[in-house]
Amino acid sequence: MYSTRLSYVHLRVRHLEASVTFYTRFLDLQVSERFGQTSLLVSSSSPAHFELALTEGQTSGPVTLGFGLPSEEEFQAARAFVQLEGIPSTAEDRGLAWVLALQDPDGNTVELYLDRRATGGSAFWRGEARPLE
Secondary structure (H helix, E strand, O other), rough: OOOOOOOOOOEEEHHHHHHHHHHHHHOEEEEEEEEOOOOEEEEEOOOOOOOEEEEEEOOOOOOOOEEOOHHHHHHHHHHHHHOOOOOEEEEEEOOOOEEEEEEEOOOOOEEEEOOOOOOOOOOOOOOEEEEEE
């Protein structure tokens, strides 16, 4: 057997520039390359060439993308920024993680999550979720 890890996600989007603006503004991704109707984005802490590819065209339906945050302070900062910008969002305590969910311009769910397993959260998810105050 062999091991793998997720390297990138490729999304088809209706309006490339609106999507690039969303992912760079709210998720702190950087554009690493553009060609034709495609932009490649990478998180600032990644050595990869890209982690998210966006191509303008017919969308393939909504998906959910998860972006990890390293600390409670950064989770709260992201939550405050999203609220300040007036972006509709929900915040949940899922036991093992806190999750801030919002939607990109194409209706894909973007979850910013703080893994809390090592800091008092539960070891497993088990499907529970309650609003985060």
